Amino acid sequence: MNKNLLFNIVLGGMITLTVPILGALGETRLDAYVSMFTLEYFIATAILRPRRRIKDILALILLIIFFFIVGVRVAEILLT
Amino acid sequence: MEKLYIFALGLLIFSIPFTIASYIILSNIPLTALGIGLMILASSILLTPLESIPPRAIRAMLEGSILSLEAILEEFDISRRGYYVRADDGRVYLYVPLSEDGGPPTKRVEPSGLIHEEGDSRYLILIPPASELIKIPEISGMSLESALTYMLVDLMEVADSIEVMSDGFITVRLKNVKSHVTAGRFKSVFGSLEASIAACLTANLIGAVKVSDEILEENSKVIILEVWEHE
Structure with a gap:
């Protein structure tokens, strides 16, 4: 199978599994979901290495959001 | 769309x-x-790009380019194993000894013409099929193993996986090799297609390389590369 297509199938599968699993566990923090999506995206990218038409701006955006989430959490711990 | x-x-x-x-x-x-x-x-x-060049097509293009090299080797009646040497222009060339095998050329110069002379040694200079392929930006900065995996497993799907060991010689073990080129002269001068690509990449990173041996095992192939470091 074309690994580019496989990547999108795997990513879609992981995202649709993450939401009900975390939802069932009673997770109500949006940043937990987004962090999981980011993690899944990078794991799938590292394993399947899909080709991209342009630079992988999605990875960059997810990474920035992830660092922002982590930064906010660290700041919360330090300031309380 | x-x-x-x-x-x-x-x-x-x-x-x-x-x-x-x-x-x-x-x-x-x-x-x-x-x-x-x-x-x-x-x-x-x-x-995600919809149409990427299928690995089979890349393999077929490289295998096709082998046929013209095979004709040149037949014409000149050459069957000595050549040396992959990185030149100053960043390209890897194959130096095939025309007289007795006196080792690889010691100087890293940009070759001009088909024949290179160094002392008593004369070499026929050929451009390996993968000499331009190894210049793609995707593999710049990669280690030898990563570059070989990208080239032979991801890009060309020549093998299922790759393992590189270094102990004076560089040993490359390929699992489930799919390339089957029957050009005999090419194999004796360049090595097999996968060995030629591995040697090209190694020469690009290290300096000068010779495909020393290729051993077929069950479900795998072992390529042994002899290396000489150039300044």
Whole structure:
């Protein structure tokens, strides 16, 4: 199978599994979901290495959001 | 536009208001997360190229280029194993000894013409099939093993996996090799196609390389490369 297509199938599968699993566990923090999506995206990218038409701006955006989430959490711990 | 892109665009257009509505109106975090997930998936599909060159086509192009080299080798009646040497212009050339084998050329010069003379040694200079392929930016900065994996497993699907060991010689073990070139002269001068690519990449990183031996094992092939470091 074309690994580019496989990547999108795997990513879609992981995202649709993450939401009900975390939802069932009673997770109500949006940043937990987004962090999981980011993690899944990078794991799938590292394993399947899909080709991209342009630079992988999605990875960059997810990474920035992830660092922002982590930064906010660290700041919360330090300031309380 | 292809159907998949239309689907991805539709998904993206649907997921943006869905996410906003889930967060603001419904105040439902799992649904909001689902909307974000759909946005990520739609963006990923839009970033993915629909038509990439199939690995079989790349392999076929390289195998095709072997046939013309085979004709040259037949014409000159050459069957000595050549040396892959990185020249000053950044390209890897194959130096085939025309008289007795006195080792690789010691100087790293940009070759001009077909014949290179160094002391008593004369070499026929040929350009290996992968000499331009190894200059692609995707493999710049990669280690030898990563570059070989990218080239032979990901790009060309010549083998299922690769293992590189270094102990004076560089040993490359390829699992389930799929390339089958029957050009006999090419094999004796350049090595097999996969060995030629491995040697080209190694020469590009180290300096000078000779395909010392190729051993066929059950479900795998071992390529042994002899290396000389150039300044």
